Amino acid sequence: MSGSQASFSGETLLKAALVRYLEQVSVHKSPIQHARERRKAGQIAARLGEHPLGEITALDVSGYRDARLREASAAIVQGDLDLLRELFEVAVERWGVALEGNPVGGVAPTRAASDRERAFKPGELARLLAACDRRPTPMLGWIARIALQTGMSKEEILRLRIADVDLAARIVTVPRVLSRPMRQVPLTRVLVGVFREVLDYPERPEGETLLFFGSMGALGIRRPLAIDKAFRSAVVQARLKGCAFGDLRHEAVTRMAEAGLSEVEVHAIAGMPMPRGGRVVKPTVVQLVARLDAVGFGVEAARRGAGRRGLG
Known part of the structure; x- marks a missing residue:
């Protein structure tokens, strides 16, 4: 079955959830944003795709963050984490997946959001x-x-x-x-x-x-x-x-x-x-x-x- 037809639970693999997210959620965003999220989903699936949704922990997400920071900028990695956070929110609120919490919520942001690499506020x-x-x-x-x-x-x-x-x-x-x-x-x-x-x-x-x-x-x-x-x-x-x-x-x-x-x-x-x-x-x-x-x-x-x- 495609990502849009599958029945989802905590045992569903992350890579399947990413496919469904791209088909049902991301596709309604701007073409540029959708293409960007497809690229990010590919990066996430390559490292965490075989993990069941219900078994992914903050430690897994932290490991992904640290590995990606060795090859991409802090801003890009933060975008990956933002996508992953939204995916878990959609899984719970829209798809009815029973999860104990959002594992991304327990992960410290990348240096892009820290004082060392300061993000400019409006004005x-x-x-x-x-x-x-x-x-x-x-x-x-x-x-x-x-x-x-x-x-x-x-x-x-x-x-x-x-x-x-x-x-x-x-x-x-x-x-x-x-x-x-x-x-x-x-x-x-x-x-x-x-x-x-x-x-x-x-x-x-x-x-x-x-x-x-x-x-x-x-x-x-x-x-x-x-x-x-x-x-x-x-x-x-x-x-x-x-x-x-x-x-x-x-x-x-x-x-x-x-x-x-x-x-x-x-x-x-x-x-x-x-x-x-x-x-x-x-x-x-x-x-x-x-x-x-x-x-x-x-x-x-x-x-x-x-x-x-x-x-x-």
């Missing part, structure tokens, strides 16, 4: 970008927006040079930083405008190739812009607590996943290790440019108009 990001824009130069605002649209780290952004930017192709070549290899990152249409402002910045010293340049050192060497102090000041002005620059990268990864990009696509853009298991085909940067347009990533952020340049 906070707009205040932060506005505070960045109030700095003496526009560079901090540009840097913050690039992080939000690409998931690039602070070190990667600050090492960018003019030759790394191809606005016609909408591609930025990110240099090797620490253990991360060189990679190419696609640009949203909105972010192309930001990079155009960066390249046209009239205060750039003649012959300077760094996009975000600092003061000239005593030895006549110009280093990348130092932004730590300026960013901390912007955080204070924006009335935020516990916010670090790395949270912009986390926010970018979360938004990409929410927009409908696959795990492989998110990992490729943000420079994260590819998901393990199965045959992973890494998309080309040209394909990623097209995918950003297809899911509208960056367009919705611009429409919200949270910052002066519309990249909130």
Whole structure:
């Protein structure tokens, strides 16, 4: 029998419950959300699918969470747990499965919901970008927006040079930083405008190739812009607590996943290790440019108009 016809109980395997969930619940959500939940259901079924519903414990779910965190971002893993939580709620409330409780309820959230990787509350990001824009130069605002649209780290952004930017192709070549290899990152249409402002910045010293340049050192060497102090000041002005620059990268990864990009696509853009298991085909940067347009990533952020340049 199909998932929609089967009689369910605590002895039903999780993989069968996932099929029924996709057929009866998820199918009524948006096409993007349904496709995302199909992918997540596949990940869950691969590890927990043979477990009966009534025998799955918080310890099982914690084991799944920890295993997935070794191959996917905290935001993506939290989405898996949210799906699993909803599945158990549906099983009890709609399908009449007798369970002692929801095993996901006893599992601590991933680091995406913790203070170390801080999630922005409504209005906070707009205040932060506005505070960045109030700095003496526009560079901090540009840097913050690039992080939000690409998931690039602070070190990667600050090492960018003019030759790394191809606005016609909408591609930025990110240099090797620490253990991360060189990679190419696609640009949203909105972010192309930001990079155009960066390249046209009239205060750039003649012959300077760094996009975000600092003061000239005593030895006549110009280093990348130092932004730590300026960013901390912007955080204070924006009335935020516990916010670090790395949270912009986390926010970018979360938004990409929410927009409908696959795990492989998110990992490729943000420079994260590819998901393990199965045959992973890494998309080309040209394909990623097209995918950003297809899911509208960056367009919705611009429409919200949270910052002066519309990249909130």
